[in-house]
Amino acid sequence: MAEIVVLGAGMVGVSSALALQANGHDVTIVDRKAPGRETSFGNAGIIQVEAAEPYPLPRDIAAQVKIGLGRTNDVFWRPRGLMQMAPALLSYFRHSAPQHHARIARVYAGLTSRASRDHAPLIEAANAQNMISREGLSCLYRDARAFEAAAKDAERIRSSYGVTSRALGGAEYRAEEPALTKTPAGVIHWDQSWSCSDPGALTQAYAQLFERRGGRLLSGDASTLSSSARGWSVRTTDGAIEAEQAVIALGPWSPEMLKTFGYSIPMVYKRGYHGHFSMPVALRRPFLDAANGVVAASMRQGLRITTGAALVTHDAPADIRQLEHGRRSLGDLLDLGKRVEEEQWFGTRPCLPDMLPMVGAAPKHKGLWFNFGHGHQGFTLGPTTASLLAEAMDGNVAAVRSLQPAERLN
Ligand SMILES: Cc1cc2nc3c(=O)[nH]c(=O)nc-3n(C[C@H](O)[C@H](O)[C@H](O)COP(=O)(O)OP(=O)(O)OC[C@H]3O[C@@H](n4cnc5c(N)ncnc54)[C@H](O)[C@@H]3O)c2cc1C
CATH class of the missing domain: 3.50.50.60 (FAD/NAD(P)-binding domain)
Incomplete structure (x- = not known):
C-alpha cells in the first residue's frame, strides 16, 4: 500500500x-x-463508445479553407490563439497525416471501446443510474449527400473497430424522436454510447x-x-x-x-461553450447536428447545447458566436423554448497533439x-x-x- x-x-x-x-x-x-x-x-455528457477515432486536423484543402474563412461552426479561431498554440498545432497537423492517425486510432479505439464497461460499476456503486441513459448518440444530417457519406463511414468504423450503428432515413428517425419539428435527411444512430444528464x-x-x-x-x-x-x-x-x-x-x-x-508539454486548448434552454419536450437521445457542429442533449438544467472548438488565448473573454449559431440552427429542428438564465460557462478540452x-x-x-x-x-x-x-x-x-x-x- x-x-x-x-x-x-x-x-x-x-x-x-x-x-x-x-x-x-x-x-x-x-x-x-x-x-x-x-x-x-459543462460537457455534453456523452460516454462516447462510438468515438473510435480521435479528431484529426483536416488535411484536405477544402476543409482548411472553410475553417480559414470561418465558414464552419465546428471551429472558431483568433490569430492570437493560433500563435499561442502554433508549435502544438503544427505537431497536431503532422500527427493527423493518415498513416499516423490510423495508428493512433487503433490505440484510441482500444480505450473508447471499454469506456462504458469501465463506468458501469462506478455508476452502480455511486447510485447514479438515474443520471444515465443507454439510448445511444445520434448524428443528424441535413443533406442527403452528407448522410450518404456518413453512412459509408459508419460502415467503415463498424468493420474496422466493431462499433455498431443504424442508418435511418429522416422520417424513420422522426418517428423515434418526437421532439423533432422537422425531418432531417438522415441519421446515424450509434447505439453503444451512453449519456449523462448531469456530468x-x-x-x-x-x-x-x-x-x-x-x-x-x-x-x-x-x-x-x-x-x-x-x-x-x-x-x-x-x-x-x-x-x-x-x-x-x-x-x-x-x-x-x-x-x-x-x-514542456505542448497542448492544443479547444475551448467549448454551453447554454441551456427550457425546451418543453425532452429529447429521447442526444444528437450531433453535423452541419452546425453542435450537440443537443437533454440535461437536468434543460436542453444543453454544446459547441465545437474555439482556438483562442487562455485569457480571451467569452465569445458566444458558435453557441448563437447553434441556437439559431437548432431552432429550426426543435422547439428550444427560452434560454435559461445562467452565468456563461465555457471549458477547455485538453488536447495533446498526438x-x-x-x-x-x-x-x-x-x-x-x-x-x-x-x-x-x-x-x-x-x-x-x-x-x-x-x-x-x-x-x-x-x-x-x-x-x-x-x-x-x-
Ligand atoms: C463543450 C465541451 C463538450 C464536451 N463533451 C464531452 C462529451 O460529451 N464526452 C466526453 O467524453 N468528453 C467531453 N468533453 C471533454 C471533457 O469534458 C474533458 O476531456 C474532461 O472533462 C477532462 O477532465 P479532467 O478531469 O482531465 O479535467 P477537469 O474536469 O477540468 O478537471 C481538472 C481539475 O483540476 C483542478 N485544478 C486546476 N488547477 C488547479 C490548481 N492549481 N490547484 C488545484 N486544483 C486545480 C480544477 O479545479 C479541476 O477540478 C467536452 C468538453 C467540452 C469543453
Missing part, C-alpha cells in the same frame, strides 16, 4: 483516485474547487463514493506541490500533506503546472505520475485511463504502452 495524492478532482482525477483506492492504496484528492466543477461540469453531478457522485470508501478530499493549490523526504508534499487548507506518490490530473491546467518541474491522453510515469521524477490530455473524450475515458494508470503504478507498465510520457516528450 502506498500513500498517493491525486491533484485534480475532475472526471479523470476522481476516477484515478477510485482506481488506486480499489488497488488498496491510501489516496487523497486535492483540488482548489469542489469535484467536477470545471471541464467535467458534473456524476463526477461529484464518484467523489462521494471515493469518500465513502475511506478516501480524503482536500482543498488546496496543486502548484504548491514540491518534493519532500517522503516523496511529495502539497499545501492544503488542512495543512501540508505528504505522500509517496503524486498524480497530476489537472486537465487543461496540467502543462502550466508541470512547467515548474521542467516539463490525440492520445498522457498516462504513466513522469520521465524525470520518481513517484510522479501523469493522467491528463483526454481532449474531446475525458468524460468518457476517465475510468478507463484511471484503471490503466493504477495498473502501471502497481508495476504493470505495459498497461500504459503507447500512452506513456517518456516516449512522447522530448
Whole structure:
C-alpha cells in the first residue's frame, strides 16, 4: 500500500483516485474547487463508445479553407490563439497525416471501446443510474449527400473497430424522436454510447463514493506541490500533506503546472461553450447536428447545447458566436423554448497533439505520475485511463504502452 495524492478532482482525477483506492492504496484528492466543477461540469455528457477515432486536423484543402474563412461552426479561431498554440498545432497537423492517425486510432479505439464497461460499476456503486441513459448518440444530417457519406463511414468504423450503428432515413428517425419539428435527411444512430444528464453531478457522485470508501478530499493549490523526504508534499487548507506518490490530473491546467518541474508539454486548448434552454419536450437521445457542429442533449438544467472548438488565448473573454449559431440552427429542428438564465460557462478540452491522453510515469521524477490530455473524450475515458494508470503504478507498465510520457516528450 502506498500513500498517493491525486491533484485534480475532475472526471479523470476522481476516477484515478477510485482506481488506486480499489488497488488498496491510501489516496487523497486535492483540488482548489469542489469535484467536477470545471471541464467535467459543462460537457455534453456523452460516454462516447462510438468515438473510435480521435479528431484529426483536416488535411484536405477544402476543409482548411472553410475553417480559414470561418465558414464552419465546428471551429472558431483568433490569430492570437493560433500563435499561442502554433508549435502544438503544427505537431497536431503532422500527427493527423493518415498513416499516423490510423495508428493512433487503433490505440484510441482500444480505450473508447471499454469506456462504458469501465463506468458501469462506478455508476452502480455511486447510485447514479438515474443520471444515465443507454439510448445511444445520434448524428443528424441535413443533406442527403452528407448522410450518404456518413453512412459509408459508419460502415467503415463498424468493420474496422466493431462499433455498431443504424442508418435511418429522416422520417424513420422522426418517428423515434418526437421532439423533432422537422425531418432531417438522415441519421446515424450509434447505439453503444451512453449519456449523462448531469456530468458534473456524476463526477461529484464518484467523489462521494471515493469518500465513502475511506478516501480524503482536500482543498488546496496543486502548484504548491514540491518534493519532500517522503516523496511529495502539497499545501492544503488542512495543512501540508505528504505522500509517496503524486498524480497530476489537472486537465487543461496540467502543462502550466508541470512547467515548474521542467516539463514542456505542448497542448492544443479547444475551448467549448454551453447554454441551456427550457425546451418543453425532452429529447429521447442526444444528437450531433453535423452541419452546425453542435450537440443537443437533454440535461437536468434543460436542453444543453454544446459547441465545437474555439482556438483562442487562455485569457480571451467569452465569445458566444458558435453557441448563437447553434441556437439559431437548432431552432429550426426543435422547439428550444427560452434560454435559461445562467452565468456563461465555457471549458477547455485538453488536447495533446498526438490525440492520445498522457498516462504513466513522469520521465524525470520518481513517484510522479501523469493522467491528463483526454481532449474531446475525458468524460468518457476517465475510468478507463484511471484503471490503466493504477495498473502501471502497481508495476504493470505495459498497461500504459503507447500512452506513456517518456516516449512522447522530448
Ligand atoms: C463543450 C465541451 C463538450 C464536451 N463533451 C464531452 C462529451 O460529451 N464526452 C466526453 O467524453 N468528453 C467531453 N468533453 C471533454 C471533457 O469534458 C474533458 O476531456 C474532461 O472533462 C477532462 O477532465 P479532467 O478531469 O482531465 O479535467 P477537469 O474536469 O477540468 O478537471 C481538472 C481539475 O483540476 C483542478 N485544478 C486546476 N488547477 C488547479 C490548481 N492549481 N490547484 C488545484 N486544483 C486545480 C480544477 O479545479 C479541476 O477540478 C467536452 C468538453 C467540452 C469543453
